[in-house]
Amino acid sequence: MNAASSNAIEVRIPTILRPYTGGSKTVTGHGATLRELIADLGKQFNGLDERLMENGALLRFINVYVNDEDVRFIGGLDLALSAGDNVTILPAVAGGADHCGAI
């Protein structure tokens, strides 16, 4: 394991995904980038990565924050992570009448 991939990063898990983490609200993952972190979470918690990503992109209705910033605005999945960063995952709260073309 190289230095970058040994970064320990705290990840807060929303209620809807806690069945994957045995009920834990917070888990620890590793990765030099957000993409690597999500891959690591998928190895630790089978299927969790597939609830966050599809075809190599973050799902539209999942929000991921690194140090309280929405990653969509600061580099997305390629964002570099450092030990001590905190990651929060939240499902978007969204919806609306049909005919919106948003999904």
Place this chain on the structure above:
Amino acid sequence: MVLKISSELVAALWEHSEREHPIEACGVIAGSVSDRRPARHIPMENSAYSPTFYEFESKALLALYRELDDRDEVPVVIYHSHTSTEAYPSRTDIAYAGEPDAHYVLLSTREEIASRSEFRSFRIVNGEVSEEPVEIIGD
């Protein structure tokens, strides 16, 4: 499950929905994690500003969940208005529903019906919608 909710909170949701019409209004009613009774109305900004879509703005969403966590609260009710259709979850609502323990409340402000006549509550779990009775307390 039955949604038991005070008449004051029902009125507050209607006032918010009517104020935003024809844009969809949205928000939550928080309650203690121990009793899950709807207690504290938190109107949210619809960052989509749309008559057919709503979304809690992403930073406000994070701040909301932090605040709920700090106060040992949960989003007991997640509500939004439909401004030209009935108060029933759309395919979009079902696709996005991320809180299996929440009461999803829909209000319709469409003009063809009597005002404040459609206030309905649903559970949305794994893509399955089930309507539940609404019991208004304290009239």
